Structures are given as C-alpha cells and as structure tokens.
Amino acid sequence: MRGSKRHVVKVLLDNVTKVFGKGKKTVVALDHISLEIKSEEFFVILGPSGGGKTTTLRLIAGLEEPTDGEIWIGDKLVASASKKIFIPPNKRNVGMVFQNWALYPHMKAFDNIAFPLKIKRVPKDKINSKVMEVAKMLEIDKVLDRYPRQLSGGQQQRVALARALVKEPQVLLLDEPFSNLDARLRATARALVKDIHKKFGITSILVSHDPADMLSLADRAGVIFNGKMNQIGVPMDLYDKPANLAIANLVGEINIIEGTLKGGEFTANDLLIRLPVKSDLKAAVLGIRPEDMSVKKDEEVSPGESPLGWGVVRISEYAGGKFTVVVDIGGNTLRISASAPIPRDEKVFVVAVTNKIKIFDKETGINILNEEQRSQ
Ligand SMILES: Nc1ncnc2c1ncn2[C@@H]1O[C@H](COP(=O)(O)OP(=O)(O)OP(=O)(O)O)[C@@H](O)[C@H]1O
Numbered sequence: 003m004r005g006s007k008r009h010v011v012k013v014l015l016d017n018v019t020k021v022f023g024k025g026k027k028t029v030v031a032l033d034h035i036s037l038e039i040k041s042e043e044f045f046v047i048l049g050p051s052g053g054g055k056t057t058t059l060r061l062i063a064g065l066e067e068p069t070d071g072e073i074w075i076g077d078k079l080v081a082s083a084s085k086k087i088f089i090p091p092n093k094r095n096v097g098m099v100f101q102n103w104a105l106y107p108h109m110k111a112f113d114n115i116a117f118p119l120k121i122k123r124v125p126k127d128k129i130n131s132k133v134m135e136v137a138k139m140l141e142i143d144k145v146l147d148r149y150p151r152q153l154s155g156g157q158q159q160r161v162a163l164a165r166a167l168v169k170e171p172q173v174l175l176l177d178e179p180f181s182n183l184d185a186r187l188r189a190t191a192r193a194l195v196k197d198i199h200k201k202f203g204i205t206s207i208l209v210s211h212d213p214a215d216m217l218s219l220a221d222r223a224g225v226i227f228n229g230k231m232n233q234i235g236v237p238m239d240l241y242d243k244p245a246n247l248a249i250a251n252l253v254g255e256i257n258i259i260e261g262t263l264k265g266g267e268f269t270a271n272d273l274l275i276r277l278p279v280k281s282d283l284k285a286a287v288l289g290i291r292p293e294d295m296s297v298k299k300d301e302e303v304s305p306g307e308s309p310l311g312w313g314v315v316r317i318s319e320y321a322g323g324k325f326t327v328v329v330d331i332g333g334n335t336l337r338i339s340a341s342a343p344i345p346r347d348e349k350v351f352v353v354a355v356t357n358k359i360k361i362f363d364k365e366t367g368i369n370i371l372n373e374e375q376r377s378q
Pocket residue numbers: 022023029030031049050051052053054055056057058211
C-alpha cells in the first residue's frame with residue numbers, strides 16, 4: 003500500500019510494541035500495533051484509560067522510542083527498533099496539542115504561538131509573518147498582545163492550535179483535547195478542530211475515551227484496549243458492527259441480555275427472539291442499542307423488525323429532546339428510545355430493528371454476526 007497513489011500513507015505504525023520498565027516490573031503499553039493513517043485523514047484513537055492511546059501519540063511525536071516495530075511519517079522512516087533509527091521530535095514535523103491546551107501563562111498569545119519557531123531559530127521577520135498568517139486563519143490576530151488569562155476559553159484553544167500549526171506540520175496530534183472542557187466549550191472546540199482540519203487539510207490524529215469525539219470528527223477510528231488494536235473502521239461500523247462486546251459498550255449505550263442461542267432462537271428468562279443466525283451458543287450475549295428498539299401500543303411488527311414481546315413500563319426519563327423508556331420484559335429490563343414519555347405500568351409491545359441486533363459469544367466477547375458475515 004505504501005507509496006501507492008490512491009492511498010498515500012502519511013502515518014504508518016508497523017507492528018509497534020512499547021514496553022516500559024525493565025526486569026520484572028515491565029508494562030506492555032502497546033502490543034504489536036499496526037495502523038495506516040491516510041494523508042489528510044482525521045483519525046481518532048478511542049480507548050479506555052490506560053489502553054495505550056497517549057503512548058501511541060507520543061511514539062508518533064518522537065517523545066518515546068518503540069521497543070519493537072517501525073514508524074513512518076510520509077516517506078520517512080522516523081523510528082525503527084531493529085534498524086536503530088530514531089528521528090527526534092524537533093525533526094519530525096508534527097504539531098501536538100495536549101489535554102489542557104497548556105499555554106505558557108507568562109507569555110502573550112503572540113509569543114506562545116511564536117515559541118516553536120523561536121526554538122528552531124527562524125529569523126524574526128519570518129516568525130512575525132508566520133504567526134500573523136496562522137493567527138488570521140484562526141481569527142485571533144486581534145488578541146495577540148494578550149496573556150492567556152486575558153483570553154476566553156475558546157481563544158485559548160485557538161492559540162494552542164495556532165502554536166501547533168505554526169511550524170506547518172505534516173501531522174497534527176491531539177491528546178484528549180476536549181476532556182477538561184465544560185460541555186459548551188467542548189462543542190465549540192470540536193467544531194474548531196473540525197474546521198481547522200478542513201482548512202489546513204492536515205493529517206490529524208486525535209486520542210480520546212469519549213465516543214462523541216469519534217462520532218463527530220473521525221473519518222476512521224481505531225479502538226485500543228490493553229495495548230491491542232481491536233478494530234479499525236468508519237465510526238458507523240464501529241457503532242453498528244462492533245468486533246466485540248467491549249467495543250459495543252465503549253462506543254455507546256447498549257442493552258445487554260445474557261441467554262442461550264440455539265437453532266436461530268435466542269432465549270433469556272421468558273424472552274424469546276428469532277434471529278437470522280446460524281451459530282449455537284450456550285452462553286450468548288444479545289446487545290441492542292436503545293434507538294434500535296421501539297415500543298408500540300399494539301402487537302404490530304413491520305418488515306425488518308423482530309418482536310421481543312409485551313413488557314411493562316417502569317419509568318420514562320427525559321433525555322434531551324427525546325425520552326428513554328425503561329421496560330420490564332420477560333424477566334429483563336431494557337432502555338428504549340421514544341419520542342414521548344409513557345405512563346408507568348402501561349403495557350407496551352417491544353420490537354427491535356433486526357439487522358441492528360448484535361450477538362456476542364459470552365466467553366470471548368466476539369461479535370458472532372460479524373464472523374458469520376465474514377465467512378460467507
Ligand atoms: N512512562 C511510563 N512508565 C511506565 N508505564 C507507563 C508509562 N507511560 C505509560 N505507562 C503505562 O502504559 C499503559 C498505557 O498508558 P497510556 O498513557 O498510553 O494510556 P492511555 O490510553 O492514554 O490512558 P489515559 O486515557 O488514562 O491517558 C498504562 O498501563 C500506563 O500505566
């Protein structure tokens with residue numbers, strides 16, 4: 003794939019392992035990770051705390067050396083354990099934005115942005131024109147003589163992004179940039195990052211534990227658990243066709259029912275669902291997202307729907323513009339999206355969109371529908 007015109011690989015991790023520590027006290031932070039991020043792509047690395055997200059970014063930035071494997075940026079091999087190649091961060095041409103947007107408090111916005119160029123000993127007049135250019139693009143050219151404390155939260159983000167972009171990096175790395183922001187600022191920061199990506203056309207890699215970042219920003223994403231890349235794909239596939247139960251849980255709310263699968267019938271307590279599936283499993287886990295089910299007053303099943311049966315409403319919760327109805331059904335409790343609240347104790351008929359129902363092997367966590375589709 004490397005070098006081909008259709009998929010210009012801008013960042014490539016080839017079988018990368020990172021082990022911290024020595025002797026008995028070692029931590030395998032990354033375990034044979036392979037990843038191709040295309041030129042101009044917005045790639046999100048999603049994972050729980052301690053999964054290895056920050057380590058991946060630090061390896062690309064050159065702040066860590068891989069224990070094994072190779073890292074390429076563009077056509078340049080920037081790190082190879084076996085070939086003993088290691089290009090330091092200042093020669094990699096990457097820009098990084100950290101979790102807290104970390105501006106130097108004692109420097110005015112101008113000097114914050116100019117800092118990476120000063121370190122590179124760029125001539126003063128060139129620094130001035132570069133800072134102005136990027137500040138104009140980010141609409142902060144009028145506040146360059148202010149200290150960070152004199153800037154709004156949104157302006158501080160722009161300054162931090164400008165500082166990462168002023169060197170004209172080939173790759174922009176963002177480490178949980180929204181996690182410390184309140185909900186309002188988070189939304190504007192996401193929009194800003196998306197806008198920058200469009201404007202600069204820069205290959206961008208963002209790490210986050212928040213699926214909303216992936217859903218709103220990513221062209222593609224990779225999910226990392228315990229140092230292992232579990233699945234790479236477009237956000238919709240990760241959401242609708244997760245490779246395993248852990249990913250299904252990480253990327254969004256999902257109802258989980260444990261039961262048995264035999265001859266195309268899933269049973270759990272008094273619930274029976276017929277499914278287009280061939281495998282039999284003694285211990286199966288059914289997963290259905292709240293928005294993939296609906297409640298009805300009558301026993302009606304439309305094409306493409308599977309009936310779950312009659313249930314009783316326990317409570318209706320307001321969920322911002324819609325409602326979540328909690329229904330007891332066949333000895334199970336399900337959370338179902340609805341456009342209006344339904345009174346407690348009312349009987350409802352529950353259906354699910356058949357091709358959105360997920361089935362996992364309880365022992366391995368693997369999504370058996372993906373496996374069956376793959377083997378077809
Ligand atoms: N310098 C280090 N020395 C020893 N262990 C480390 C070091 N840096 C990271 N680790 C370990 O490597 C693993 C992966 O850490 P990493 O920071 O990459 O995870 P993360 O997914 O970014 O987590 P978080 O979301 O909490 O930042 C963890 O077990 C962590 O404790």
